[in-house]
Amino acid sequence: MQFNKSTSPYLHNTRDIPTVMRLVLLALLPGTIAYYYFFGWAILINITIACITAVICEALMLALRNRPLLFLKDYSAILTACLLALALPTLAPWWLIVLACFFAIVAGKHLYGGLGYNPFNPAMIGYVVVMVSFPQYMTQWLLPDIDLSLIQTLQLQFQGITPVSMTLDSITSATPIDSIKTGLSLDLPLSQITSSSLFGAVGGAGWEWIASGFLLGGVWLLYKDIITWHIPAGLLATLALMAAIFYIVSPEHYSNPAFQLFSGGTMLTAFFIATDPVSASTTPRGKIIYASGIGLITYIIRTWGGYPDGIAFAVLLMNMTVPTIDYYTRPRVFGVKR
Amino acid sequence: MTDSQYKLWSFHGGLHLPGHKKMSTGQPIGKYFIPERLILPLQQNIGEPSEPIVSEGEYVLKGQLIARANGYISAPLHAPTSGTVSEITEQLIPHPSGLAATCIIIKSDGLDKWVQLSPHASYENMDPSALRNRIRDAGIVGLGGAGFPSFIKLNPGSRTSIDELVINAAECEPYITCDDMLMREHADEIIQGTLIMQHALHARQCLIGVEDDKPEALKVMSDAVKRLGHGQIKILAIPTLYPTGGEKQIIKVLTGKEAPSQGLPLDTGTVCHNVGTAAAVYQAVIHGRPLVSRIITLTGQGIKTPGNHEVLIGTPVNEFIEHNGGYHNRIGKLIMGGPMMGISLASDLVPVIKTTNCLLGQTQQEATDNNTVMPCIRCGACMDACPVNLLPQQLYWYAFARDMDKIQDYNLFDCIECGCCCYVCPSNIPLVQYYRFAKTEIWAQEREKKKSDRARNRHEFRLERLEKQKKERGERLRKKKAALNKSKSTDKKDNDKQQAIAAALTRVREKQKQHSVISKNTDNLTADQKKKIEDADKRRQQNNNEKVPSEEDSDS
Structure with a gap:
């Protein structure tokens, strides 16, 4: 036969x-x-x-x-x-x-x-x-x-x-992030800026719930093994860490970490945009570096840059670094000495 | 009793595959049948093919040597049943290439009459090298599928002893159950075979790893170890995860040791043998029986009655399947080996060989599912599944771009072709196929390079030789010239000779002069005559003067 x-x-x-x-x-x-x-x-x-x-x-x-x-x-x-x-x-x-x-x-x-x-x-x-x-x-x-x-x-x-x-x-x-930036440039105290109806409990009014929705969907993707934890964790942790450092130093001039995580495109980016496999880093360590880069650049542009939410720029900038990151973060192959 | 205290290790990646094992473990192992015609390829092992020592028309007994090992990495071949050698000819063999190779064809006489065997009641007082020879002469090769001559892997080499002998009973590929059934029915043989191997290797410890989806086998084996193991052997239930049955993978799981990249387990003091090989070793050493049969799993949705059967090596696959229930009419693909690493057969007119552990019939539908290939989206599912921790997506990228330097930089040659990456790829990319292509391409390049290196070396050597010859000739000429120059200027002996010659010439000239003066009978001549004579004398004189120096010139 x-x-x-x-x-x-x-x-x-x-x-x-x-x-x-x-x-x-x-x-x-x-x-x-x-x-x-x-x-x-x-x-x-x-x-x-x-x-x-x-x-x-x-x-x-x-x-x-x-x-x-x-x-x-x-x-x-x-x-x-x-x-x-x-x-x-x-x-x-x-x-x-x-x-x-x-x-x-x-x-x-x-x-x-x-x-x-x-x-x-x-x-x-x-x-x-x-x-x-x-x-x-x-x-x-x-x-x-x-x-x-x-x-x-x-x-x-x-x-x-x-x-x-x-x-x-x-x-x-404007977005809540933008109005904080404008307010701060007018020397208003942060507490006064965030008392407007634009703001909710942690992020922007309404927006914090949308962000929570994306967080929920993202966790489900993790559970379904569609994405790995590296990128969301790296991005959110870096952004929160940066925000925490400056918030501790000067709470009247810098928004708190929770606000950074639950406003703008943070959650959408962390779980859905930065995790686009084609343009993201592909090695486990590389993903963490790539995502941390996005978190860092996002915080810098949001806080000191000229655009309301720097997340798109942060993603594109880190996309450029992917080949280099991937090359230097290759995992140890079985049987190769540490 | 399995040792639950024993610490197990793990390796990166791997897959939890649907096992489909139950379908072939319902019945006990079926007994072999004697086909009319047996086809025995000379190459059934890694290394050199064996060399026939029988001729057409010769009668052979079961277990008689019919082809001897050719070189160190080779294995002999024995007649699986009694009968007549009808032909030694080219036949289709089960090989990915689908090519034919030389086979010995035996026409069986149905008597299945054994050759005189030389059993050996105990192995304990046998010298390890004698054991190895016995195992070699029995034609035993790795029965897990690789087919590497087993006696070589029973040689500790430069080591005086090895740390662990690992017996691989993981049987991690879906569908295959021949090792499972062997353990259930022949556990004693396996344990004794393991002890023989331990003796040959001076192994400090024996570890038998069985995946935990085989509770029956685990129980029987544990009982056998208790009875026969002398406290030397540990049976360990290991997590069911493909490809734990890979040699380096099971060693990692059981010992925590990683055989070096592109190296051997022996480099870390470990040796691994398949559980079927252990049973064959027992048969060879204790009963003197060479390897003439093995157990095969016949299974899959395309097979009518799945099960395990003992089968004579050389039995044609089509007859074997017909004899054991035949194909289901939905059969679409026939695979020798497992569904992850087996080879797909173009025809069932090939023989069962020593390494055939499974014949898997897939249905039409299974065979044609999921074959739309999409571009790689670098999702990394392959990377997460890779048991060697490679980056299959990058390897694919470089294989696609034919960047053979980069792909080796990414450890292509550590790929074990287990197929995990392919299995999970959402783009259905035949990744393993790309890696095989890259490997053969690199091998070809290396051969080509070696060839051109040799040609270049030869050419360079020739140029060098010509240059050398030219130089030598030049040197010789120069020396000769120098010697001559030297003789002209400084050689005293030559000088004397020349002076003597010159003196002699002067003497001759003097003599001629005298003679010419004496012979002048010119007393009574007219003025005109006198003038003529004078002129002639003058010319002669001139001639003589010119002649002598010219003679000297020519001499130098």
Whole structure:
């Protein structure tokens, strides 16, 4: 009898790339639901715009590069789109999201060779492009106590029409991190700055719950062995340590570690963005160094830099160091002397 | 009794694979049958193939030597049953290449008549080297799958003794249960074989490692150790984790020692043998029986009646499977060995050989699952699974880029090809295949390099030789010239000779002059005649004057 020949091994587990991506998307749910709960329709609109743009861009690029369209089924473009939608300001105009997604998928991913070949995190490329190009729109964060209907949100995002009796300034504000920075530059004491309605118990009002949602999803990813502990632990620990040092020295001028962890994009980055395997370090020790670098740079930019949240820059900067980190952090091979 | 106090170690990575062991352990080991025709490849071991010593048409008895070992790393071959050598010819063998190789074909007579054996009641007073020879002559090779001649690994080498003899009974690959069943039914033989090996090696300690998914075997073995072990042997239940049955892995688990990268376990004072090999050693030393049969697991969803069977070496796989229930009609792939490291057979018209521990039939569906290959996303699942702590994702990257220097920098040659990385890869990349490719590529490059080195050396040597010859010739010429110059200027003897010659010439000239003067009968000549004579004399004189110095010139 004749048989088909192949090479060992002849067993394979069932976890393939689409499965991994789907699990990551699933893990984004708690945070997204919290986002919707506190800020309404905008996030769902943003995710929809981002996903449609990303899938179109992905399909076009695959066609242009003569790649099989089955890559569309890997969910990687959808994941990039969702991360971008969650990172961009709540009331970002539609074209800003489209632009960010376009750059993420086309420049950040496919111009480097597509899935698996991008040295930089595509979502962060898209984010930084619009942050640098359109800084004025990057502050359109919806205030937590404003209630907008679906129609009002759509009108605002697509036509720039604010609801009657409201101005854009009256419903949006800078992020809590940004307002601390502005306040401190005006020599206001920290306790006075954080007493505004923008702030919650530990982080920003509402935002701390969204962050908790991402934390929950991230822990689930750890449990499911999709990510390892190294990157989230390294990032959060470094950021908290930096914050703690300065907070102990001068609590009136530096925000506390809990605030740093539960505001801005910290949790989203620690569990979902910095852990993007393609652009992150791959060795166990390397992951810790890479993540600590992100934590450190984030704290520096947040505290002394010119941008409200330096996390995107921190990720991209550390992406650049990955080949070097990987080279010098190779684990000890079995049988090789310590 | 297993020793629960004993400390176990662990290695990085590994996989918890679904075992599928129960399906083949339901029945006791089946007895062998005698096929009409046995195919015996000369190469069934690592090293040199054996050399036939029988000719076509010769009648042989069961256990008779039919091919002798050729060199040190080689193993002899014996007739598995009585019959006639019908042919020595090229036959398809179970090898990844799918190529044919020289085999001895025996047409059995069905009598299964043994050759005269020389049993040995006890081994204790046998010299270790005599033991090794006996084991060598029995054709025993590592039965776990590698097929390395066992007697070599029973030589402590330059050491006077070794620390641990590890008997590998982990049987970590899914589906395979032949060692499990062997332990359940022949524990006494294994224990005695282990003691023989210990004797040959002067091993201080014997450790038998059995994965804890085999409670029946563990119990039987523990009882046997209590009865026969003389307190020399420890049975240890080790955690079920693939690939604990790898030689270096099981040594690490049982002793905490890491055999050096690209080195041997012996370098750390440890030797490891398979449990089946221990039983074969017992048969060879005590009963004098050479290795002519072994136990094989026939299993998988593509096989009708899974189970374990004793089988004569050389039995054709198709007959063996037919005899034991045959294929299920959903069969899609036939694997010799386990599902992680076995070789896939293109045809079942190949023989069972000494290292065949399992025949696994996979269904069509199992064989075609999951074969869309995606790009590597560097997720590191492979790295977490690698038992050698390599970075498979980086190795893949460099293999893909054909960067053969970098890939060796990342310890490619420590890869044991266990397949863990492949198993977990979410992109379905055939990683092990890339590493095999890189290894063969590097070997080829090295061969090529050696060849070109040799050619270059030869060329350089030739140039050197020519240069040397040229120099020598130049030297010789120079010496000759110098010698001549010297003779002209300083050699006294030569000088005397030349002076004598010159003197003689002067004398001759004088004489000629005198003679010419005497012979002048020119008294009564006219003025005109006188002038003519004078002219002639003058010319002669001139001629003579010119001639003598020119003669001297030519001489120098």
